[in-house]
Amino acid sequence: MDFKGTCRRAGMIPALRPNLMVGDMRDTGLPTRIARFLLKRFVHRTDMRILASRSLNDVDERQFRWLGDETKQFLSDVETDVAARRPAAKLGDLPSFGNRPMVDLAINTVSADRVLRRLGAEPSLSADIVADIGWETYRGLLSFHSAPIRLITRYPGRRPRWTNRLLLVFPFNPSGAPGYRVQVSREGPDILTRFINCPPLSFARRLGEATGDLQVLEAFKRSSCSYDWPSADWIARDGCQGHYRRTRSPSQGDPECGMCWRAGACLGV
DSSP states (O other): OOOHHHHTTTTOOOOOOHHHHHHHHHSHHHHHHHHHHHHHHHHHHHHHHHTOOOOEEETTTTOOOOOOHHHHHHHHHHHHHHHHHHHTGGGGGGSSSTTTHHHHHHHHHHHHHHHHHHHTTTTHHHHHHHHHHHHHHHHHHHHHHHHHHHHOOOOTTTHHHHHHHHHHHSSSSOTTTTEEEEEEEEEETTTEEEEOOOHHHHHHHHHHHHTTTHHHHHHHTTTTTHHHHHHHHHHHHHSSSSSSSEOOOOGTOOEEEEEEEEEEEGTTT
């Protein structure tokens, strides 16, 4: 007699959904927990440093500053909001571990913006502060990937190209939707990447639509979608700007994100 099957049909034992179980295990696995812990520690230190040196404006244009206790309360509120937003991010559905830290960073980004605005910060200023916090975090990731490349080659044109190859292994590995879906090609010495699916942007868009809060997507566009221009110049380290251009962007309504990482910025090519 199939005791478990009989009880399940009778409603005494809930039916298990294998896909959901696999997704949950992916979301709470040891590598994910370690990455989440490191991200939290880094973001918290960055938050404390940036908020300690910034004056804030509320919606009535009144200036104020936060002291240590107020900043700690902000961090606590952000943690609460992150925990509430994380189920909607569907991290367990992402097909690779590498994509999850980037979505976790997006969760922290939109939660910080939501809490700042809830505590009275003017929306445009909130987006700027969140962008500064996110850039410091993202630059730390770039340092991890670009440092060995700088030791290998002195040629600035190779640095963005080789660093991109590492980034496309982790964390932007193109595992396909709902994770990153990327097409990579070359145009002379330049590398072209077409991001057809971007899970952090998908999360921000879903959250904005679900909550009716259009500022969520705006804050994401002004933070995560703006890092590649300084990233390319920072990786090349040749004293020139213009190592990056973007022809299309989903945050502007385009179907894909078309990027060009240029090798010859100083030569104007």
